Amino acid sequence: MTRLHLFTAIIISFLLGCNEAVDKSLVGDAVKLNSPYSNFSLYRYHIESSMAFGSGFTVLKILPFDEKCDYTDRDFFIFSDNSYPFFIKWKNKDTLFVKCLLDNGALANKQPIKTDIQKWKDWTFEVEYYSMYSSGTNGDYSIKSYKEDLNLVRFKSDRDALVFKKNELILELDTNKISLSTFKVDTFKSKTGLSFNDYKLRMNKNYRINDFKELQPFIVTNP
Structure with a gap:
């Protein structure tokens, strides 16, 4: 076992071994x-x-x-x-x-x-x-409308049309906003890793969480 994995195992054991809440x-x-x-x-x-x-x-x-x-x-x-x-x-x-x-x-x-x-x-x-491999932030967008195609999700903002592939998409839905991330495999000097890009979407009054039900989105909850 590597030193890193041993360290992780020790911390997990500590966390799980305690009977307190x-x-x-x-x-x-x-x-x-x-x-x-x-x-x-x-x-x-x-x-x-x-x-x-x-x-x-x-x-x-x-x-x-x-x-x-x-x-x-x-x-x-x-x-x-x-x-x-x-x-x-x-x-x-x-x-x-x-x-x-x-x-x-x-x-x-x-x-x-x-x-x-x-x-x-x-x-x-x-x-x-x-x-x-990398991660980046693509800013905030005020969304006017959205729709799903067979393999795509489209958002129309006040300045851009955003189009995302469903199989490269992560959605976290809140009551009036969406945290959206895309991911894909990138290569650097013959080595590969995932690149992530994050978007913050401010939704208008027509936004409904259930509209995205088929995509199995994460729904933000309060602990």
């Missing part, structure tokens, strides 16, 4: 993903480390749709090597497809770097692991 003030970036196949919702959120070292962990929890998420409870799932699950989609009622960013992952000969099957309770995760 999670301090709710350490919980942030909470979103949920409703299943289109059953009455369950997946919750993804970040728990900051309460210690001076360590950056915390992103965890998952799956609950019945009508059950309130208890963010202080320690019954949750963490992917291998503290990888970050940036993309999650339900495949059926008990299987989810996940793309993860490896913690401190380096550029590699190919992406995904590896694949894996992981299980937690009644759920199966089909996982692809990637490393990051």
Whole structure:
């Protein structure tokens, strides 16, 4: 085991080995993903480390749709090597497809770097692991209208028409705004990694969260 993986394992063991409830003030970036196949919702959120070292962990929890998420409870799932699950989609009622960013992952000969099957309770995760090449921010846009085509999502802003491929898109929906990220594999000196671009979309009064239901978006929640 490498020193980095050993360090991560020690911190995870500390976090999971404690019987005390999670301090709710350490919980942030909470979103949920409703299943289109059953009455369950997946919750993804970040728990900051309460210690001076360590950056915390992103965890998952799956609950019945009508059950309130208890963010202080320690019954949750963490992917291998503290990888970050940036993309999650339900495949059926008990299987989810996940793309993860490896913690401190380096550029590699190919992406995904590896694949894996992981299980937690009644759920199966089909996982692809990637490393990051770059990330950037493309600014804020006031959106006047939007629509879906077969493979595309289109937004019309006050100054631009934005067009995104559905299979390279991550959506986090809030009541009056959308955090949107695109991702693709880029190459640098024969090595590959994922490049991310972020957009902040301010939606008008005609915006409805349910309009994006078919895309299985993340929905922002308050811990």
